Amino acid sequence: MELRQLHYLTVIAEEGNLGRAARRLFVSQPALSYALKSLETELGVRLFDRHAGGVTATAAGREVTAEAVLTLRQSARVTEAARRHVRGEAGELRVGFEASGAGELTTRARAEFARLHPGVRVVPKRYDWGQEAEAVRDGGVDVAFVWLPNDLTGLHTEPVHTEPRVVGLPSGHALASRAGVSVLEVGNEPLLWTRRAPREWVDWWAVNPRPDGSSPVWGPTNDNVEEMLEQVAEGAAICFAPLSMTRYYARPDLTWVPLTDVEPLRVVLAWAEGTDDPLVRGFARVVRELAAAPGGGGGGRAPGAGAGAPGAGRGGCLNLLRV
Incomplete structure (x- = not known):
């Protein structure tokens, strides 16, 4: 064979x-x-x-x-x-992330690592809906920015980033002009979902159950960010997203409003337990230093008053997923 x-x-x-x-x-x-x-x-x-x-x-x-x-x-x-042993410090480092990853920290870390290691090709690999952790376990990437909650079995992790969450609305929505909304205020709005994510991940993003014990209203399905953008813009449903998504997926037909009463997204840097790859260790050191710098891992502040008004805080959204 x-x-x-x-x-x-x-x-x-x-x-x-x-x-x-x-x-x-x-x-x-x-x-x-x-x-x-x-x-x-x-x-x-x-x-x-x-x-x-x-x-x-x-x-x-x-x-x-x-x-x-x-x-x-x-x-x-x-x-x-x-090949890594043959190449030494030369070669390739594959960095996984989901949607907007750890915000600006993701891009800054890749750029700084490339500057320090000019002989290494840094390859970004985007994944959908909680799959970045599995990509590390399967060897699809060497290291990844992993959104929590997630299955971290077999991975070494370090917290590196936190950021607020927002709700994505079509620009003409009745709540689009608000400076902030409670999760209960959007309780009757359908949320977009997919079967591709673990249930724990889905429920956390959907804030399920809600503070009053109710469940979300599940809307249409999707498989990726781009499909979600279309469905939110056309008014089929809403979505919850990390703040960085509002900058990474800009569209004039979407409006973003801060969620005032949900816990923020937390991101860890993850790689396989026992890994002694010098490239992975070097990248982790760069991320650690950038995250520790003032404003490095805080994720960014939520939009201020009036940020939900039409024309402000526009971008794409993270898809709410359901199994």
Whole structure:
């Protein structure tokens, strides 16, 4: 069994069609079909049922494919670990973040680290809805700014950033001119959600339950920030967001109003426990120093009086998610 065969297997499972999988892999369909049959023969089990529309994984195929994905990820981590030793201080540092990350601290840290390590390429990697912590565990990134709450199993973390939360409204909303609102004042407004986030994360962002024991009104679904922007702007629902989102996703048809009675967003810098990568340690040192500087990790102040008025505090929003 070769890693190449396992890669073929995962692509076939994703595409559900040998022709499409062959084109994606840049191999001929007969060669791919032969490789699949050889693997099935070697394992002694049928991995896919063939039919007119393509192929469907059997129960055995689903389990074998899941293990193949884990094996390929681990193989990539083994290769990258060796390359880091070969490169020394040269190479690549992948920094994960969600939406606006830790606000300006995210960008400043990458820029300062790049200045101190000119031979290292710093690669930003954006994730949606609490997936940045899993990306660290899977080896998709070396270090990440993680929004709490999140599953921090297997990660070393350091608190680096805090910022207030705001509510995103269509610019013509009745509350758009307010200087601030309570979460109970938007209790009857539908919130946007997705099934892609853990329930604990979803409930925290939705402030569920509310101070009076009520539950949010769940609105339409979304999978990313851009989809949320459209739905808030058209008046389908509202969203809660960290203050930095109001600057990172600017739109003239959205208005932001401070939430006066909810706890702020807290962000930690996270990397895999036991990591001795000098690039990760160097980046953490830069973030630590910037966050400790005056105003470095405080996140930014909430908009003042009148900031919710049309034309003020405009930007995109974090999607409220639900499982």
